[in-house]
Amino acid sequence: MSVDYKSTVFLPKTDFPMKAGLAKREPEMLAHWQDIDLEGQRRKAGESRKKFILHDGPPYANGNIHIGTGLNKILKDVVVRSQQMLGKDAVYVPGWDCHGLPIEWKIEEQYRKKKRDKDQVPIVEFRQECREFAEKWIDIQREEFKRLGVMGNWDDPYTTMAYTAEAQIVRELGNFLMDGSLYQGSKAVMWSPVEKTALAEAEVEYHDHTSTTIFVRFPVIKTSLAEAEDAAIVIWTTTPWTMPGNRAVAYGPDTDYVVVEVKDTADGVLAKAGDRLIIAQARVAAFTAECGIAAYEEGEPFKGSALDGTLCGHPLRGQGYDYDVPALAAGFATTEEGTGIVHIAPGHGADDWELGMANGIEVPQTVDEDGTFYAHVPLFAGQHVYKVNDHVADTLADAGSLLGRGKLSHRYPHSWRSKAPLIFRNATQWFISMETTGLREKALKAIDDTRFVPAAGRNRLRGMVTERPDWCVSRQRAWGVPITVFVNKESGEPLRDPDVFERIVEAVETEGADAWFTSEPSRFLGDPYNADDFEMVTDILDVWFDSGCTHSFVLEGPWQLGWPADLYLEGSDQHRGWFQSSLLEACGTRGRAPYETVLTHGFVMAEDGQKMSKSLGNVVSPMDVANQTGVDILRLWVVGSDYSEDLRIGPDILKQHADIYRRLRNTIRFLLGNLNGFDADERVDPADMPELERWVLHRIWEIDRSLRQACDAFQFHTLFAELHNFCTVDLSAFYFDVRKDSLYCDRADNIKRRAARTVLDELFNCLTAWLAPFICFTAEEAWLARNPDDSATGSVHLRTFPDIPEAWRNDALAEKWRDIRRLRRVVTGAIELERAEKRMGSSLQSAPVVYTTAEYMDVFESLDAGELFITSGARIENGPAPADAFTLEDVKDVAVVPAPASGDKCERCYQILDEVGGNDEFPNVCNRCADAAQHATA
Ligand SMILES: [Zn+2]
Numbered sequence: 001m002s003v004d005y006k007s008t009v010f011l012p013k014t015d016f017p018m019k020a021g022l023a024k025r026e027p028e029m030l031a032h033w034q035d036i037d038l039e040g041q042r043r044k045a046g047e048s049r050k051k052f053i054l055h056d057g058p059p060y061a062n063g064n065i066h067i068g069t070g071l072n073k074i075l076k077d078v079v080v081r082s083q084q085m086l087g088k089d090a091v092y093v094p095g096w097d098c099h100g101l102p103i104e105w106k107i108e109e110q111y112r113k114k115k116r117d118k119d120q121v122p123i124v125e126f127r128q129e130c131r132e133f134a135e136k137w138i139d140i141q142r143e144e145f146k147r148l149g150v151m152g153n154w155d156d157p158y159t160t161m162a163y164t165a166e167a168q169i170v171r172e173l174g175n176f177l178m179d180g181s182l183y184q185g186s187k188a189v190m191w192s193p194v195e196k197t198a199l200a201e202a203e204v205e206y207h208d209h210t211s212t213t214i215f216v217r218f219p220v221i222k223t224s225l226a227e228a229e230d231a232a233i234v235i236w237t238t239t240p241w242t243m244p245g246n247r248a249v250a251y252g253p254d255t256d257y258v259v260v261e262v263k264d265t266a267d268g269v270l271a272k273a274g275d276r277l278i279i280a281q282a283r284v285a286a287f288t289a290e291c292g293i294a295a296y297e298e299g300e301p302f303k304g305s306a307l308d309g310t311l312c313g314h315p316l317r318g319q320g321y322d323y324d325v326p327a328l329a330a331g332f333a334t335t336e337e338g339t340g341i342v343h344i345a346p347g348h349g350a351d352d353w354e355l356g357m358a359n360g361i362e363v364p365q366t367v368d369e370d371g372t373f374y375a376h377v378p379l380f381a382g383q384h385v386y387k388v389n390d391h392v393a394d395t396l397a398d399a400g401s402l403l404g405r406g407k408l409s410h411r412y413p414h415s416w417r418s419k420a421p422l423i424f425r426n427a428t429q430w431f432i433s434m435e436t437t438g439l440r441e442k443a444l445k446a447i448d449d450t451r452f453v454p455a456a457g458r459n460r461l462r463g464m465v466t467e468r469p470d471w472c473v474s475r476q477r478a479w480g481v482p483i484t485v486f487v488n489k490e491s492g493e494p495l496r497d498p499d500v501f502e503r504i505v506e507a508v509e510t511e512g513a514d515a516w517f518t519s520e521p522s523r524f525l526g527d528p529y530n531a532d533d534f535e536m537v538t539d540i541l542d543v544w545f546d547s548g549c550t551h552s553f554v555l556e557g558p559w560q561l562g563w564p565a566d567l568y569l570e571g572s573d574q575h576r577g578w579f580q581s582s583l584l585e586a587c588g589t590r591g592r593a594p595y596e597t598v599l600t601h602g603f604v605m606a607e608d609g610q611k612m613s614k615s616l617g618n619v620v621s622p623m624d625v626a627n628q629t630g631v632d633i634l635r636l637w638v639v640g641s642d643y644s645e646d647l648r649i650g651p652d653i654l655k656q657h658a659d660i661y662r663r664l665r666n667t668i669r670f671l672l673g674n675l676n677g678f679d680a681d682e683r684v685d686p687a688d689m690p691e692l693e694r695w696v697l698h699r700i701w702e703i704d705r706s707l708r709q710a711c712d713a714f715q716f717h718t719l720f721a722e723l724h725n726f727c728t729v730d731l732s733a734f735y736f737d738v739r740k741d742s743l744y745c746d747r748a749d750n751i752k753r754r755a756a757r758t759v760l761d762e763l764f765n766c767l768t769a770w771l772a773p774f775i776c777f778t779a780e781e782a783w784l785a786r787n788p789d790d791s792a793t794g795s796v797h798l799r800t801f802p803d804i805p806e807a808w809r810n811d812a813l814a815e816k817w818r819d820i821r822r823l824r825r826v827v828t829g830a831i832e833l834e835r836a837e838k839r840m841g842s843s844l845q846s847a848p849v850v851y852t853t854a855e856y857m858d859v860f861e862s863l864d865a866g867e868l869f870i871t872s873g874a875r876i877e878n879g880p881a882p883a884d885a886f887t888l889e890d891v892k893d894v895a896v897v898p899a900p901a902s903g904d905k906c907e908r909c910y911q912i913l914d915e916v917g918g919n920d921e922f923p924n925v926c927n928r929c930a931d932a933a934q935h936a937t938a
Pocket residue numbers: 906907908909910911925926927928929930
């Protein structure tokens with residue numbers, strides 16, 4: 001008689017496909033979430049829970065998202081989803097930064113193409129075009145972020161250009177106006193002549209730039225130092241165009257200086273015999289070499305402080321530059337380059353400005369906002385600073401003041417937008433003082449009270465806030481929130497009247513910030529003031545002030561998120577940007593930071609560590625990855641990477657992550673396949689389970705603990721490695737492998753099989769939840785595959801992480817099974833060798849003998865060793881092993897003889913046993929299989 005044994009075996013059965021097809025499946029999942037209003041359901045579920053607020057740092061709405069933005073948003077999503085699953089109400093309101101130069105620049109570019117003059121366009125029309133441009137990109141980026149699986153309040157995001165936001169930004173500015181920390185000052189600011197505006201530090205890039213360098217002599221006209229009489233002080237500068245702005249020279253008070261007397265010069269050398277030149281002793285050799293001075297005599301050195309009180313003439317004296325130039329002591333005058341004496345143009349440098357202010361030196365206005373010299377500047381009026389360097393050098397040469405000229409390639413500040421070199425320019429600007437109301441002190445205290453991940457962020461931000469100058473908040477641009485201040489024409493003081501300010505805020509709230517540009521001043525000033533007495537400021541606010549206010553109009557806004565936020569999470573460049581502007585704004589208005597924790601991540605580089613660039617062809621676009629391999633692969637890359645450093649991505653790295661993904665998917669598929677038909681009646685209490693099952697439960701307990709710690713610490717890559725290891729090593733390569741026999745071949749009511757299926761059920765519940773914040777699409781796909789009823793309204797993303805009973809912890813068992821697996825490695829190794837040598841086809845052909853210690857004998861007392869080894873029986877012996885037994889270098893006390901099993905092969909379970917063939921009704925099978933087959937066919 002022949003029996004169809006195959007039909008009596010429980011082969012895995014599932015519709016969950018091996019091949020993921022994510023690019024097609026993920027959009028279907030997004031549609032499901034839309035259909036069931038997943039975000040709405042999550043908010044409802046969270047109503048009574050403790051809130052967790054990650055406040056979104058707004059990306060700029062001016063282009064498609066790139067891999068860096070993708071990383072940032074996915075990381076945020078992982079944090080938000082994991083906090084929600086920890087049982088909190090993690091509300092995420094995404095936002096956009098809309099004002100500012102890059103958009104304005106785009107619109108201007110379009111104008112230039114159409115040969116349209118921006119200055120002829122009414123400002124409100126121009127602003128409207130900027131607004132529409134931002135709206136367009138918000139819509140595009142929103143779809144891209146959603147495609148990355150990022151969950152949040154996409155239907156009602158915040159934008160810095162919403163009227164309510166603009167009104168709140170104005171209100172916040174009012175706080176600084178009223179408390180006296182907003183002031184108008186004249187200052188040398190980093191200025192872009194191309195964009196005609198002051199730039200924030202965050203808008204500055206450093207690139208190589210070739211500058212004209214000049215050595216210039218300043219004749220001494222009055223001094224108390226005998227050696228300096230009839231001599232000239234020599235300076236060196238890389239910005240010849242700043243010479244018209246020169247008002248002083250600076251020496252190091254403790255530096256040694258000498259008088260160099262020129263003895264003889266060759267043709268073409270600018271210095272003349274008899275010239276007496278004062279420079280730092282340390283620079284004599286370099287200076288004389290560069291200026292071609294071959295023969296000279298060096299006088300006795302003297303300290304720079306001896307030059308105190310010395311006055312020089314400007315090198316263009318007699319041509320409109322007839323003021324005296326004092327020599328001043330300054331710590332920044334060093335002997336690293338040049339002559340050890342620095343030329344000071346107080347309108348063209350931060351140090352220069354400070355030194356000028358400290359010594360009561362006039363800060364001249366020489367350069368107009370477009371980079372040309374004002375009409376009042378002698379010799380150079382109307383010329384552009386970019387093009388005037390040679391003219392300045394020639395004019396100095398004609399005046400006999402030039403000693404040398406050359407070129408220098410060095411790092412020089414450029415506008416991040418136009419890429420044009422920047423200048424320092426003296427201009428009227430609005431500042432928020434770091435000192436008037438103790439803002440610096442408050443900010444430093446707030447930094448101390450904030451948690452930083454990684455911890456190094458604290459010192460970084462601390463250093464920046466300690467050093468930073470007052471906050472220059474004005475920009476001479478059009479697309480932004482205006483500085484809604486009236487300045488009294490007579491006193492020059494800003495009007496600090498809360499009633500006036502409130503009228504402005506109200507207008508902006510209903511009409512947008514355009515109201516400032518379209519209204520008559522009298523609308524806001526009201527009866528108490530005569531509009532003719534005041535000037536309306538037309539500058540706009542630094543966009544960093546806008547985004548620095550997001551905490552006020554988002555956290556305290558209509559979303560009712562609560563203030564402060566739990567977390568700000570951005571790239572590490574935001575220590576200079578948003579982390580700092582938010583900190584200063586909140587400390588100035590509310591006395592503390594708007595966040596409890598600041599988390600920073602690195603930047604994304606190409607696979608080979610290079611910067612991504614179109615020209616190198618190594619740019620990875622997140623949308624391309626989504627459409628080709630799927631977002632879950634990208635999300636695996638995010639959680640698998642150590643984001644505290646720079647990350648790398650490219651085709652090979654994506655392929656590695658696709659492999660990892662496949663292994664995780666197969667783990668889930670095994671669970672689904674072997675849970676086919678599982679119902680609650682089958683469940684076995686852990687106390688009645690075999691040790692192996694209880695060991696898996698212990699591992700679940702361990703990973704749950706790691707998971708909760710990792711989510712609290714926002715550290716995912718080590719957790720992810722642990723989770724991946726659990727799935728591949730502990731489960732697929734061990735537990736699943738061992739239990740396949742029982743799952744496929746034991747009777748349905750067998751306690752071991754039922755225990756295994758109970759554990760598989762727990763594993764499924766845990767893994768789908770644990771993986772949900774990471775591979776959000778696949779976790780959902782798996783969940784719905786097992787819970788088809790949920791397809792109507794449910795989602796894995798409505799769950800919380802399962803509560804793991806403390807009773808599952810079993811440290812003693814964990815240790816015991818570490819030992820068992822150690823011994824098992826030797827057995828597996830011995831059989832692998834047999835198979836490699838073609839002496840055996842499968843491990844079931846072996847019934848190995850294991851020679852080991854008495855301790856191991858005890859360990860295996862109650863275990864089915866053959867089952868664990870996946871062999872047809874096994875024997876554990878305490879005694880000396882035969883000489884040819886298999887051993888492993890690192891497992892000293894175990895030796896294995898992979899002896900062949902005796903008997904016939906069971907047609908149902910493939911084990912080779914003596915008992916096979918002993919049953920007439922079920923021939924060719926073992927006793928267990930005969931019983932199982934009978935049970936299955938009964
Ligand atoms: Zn069998």
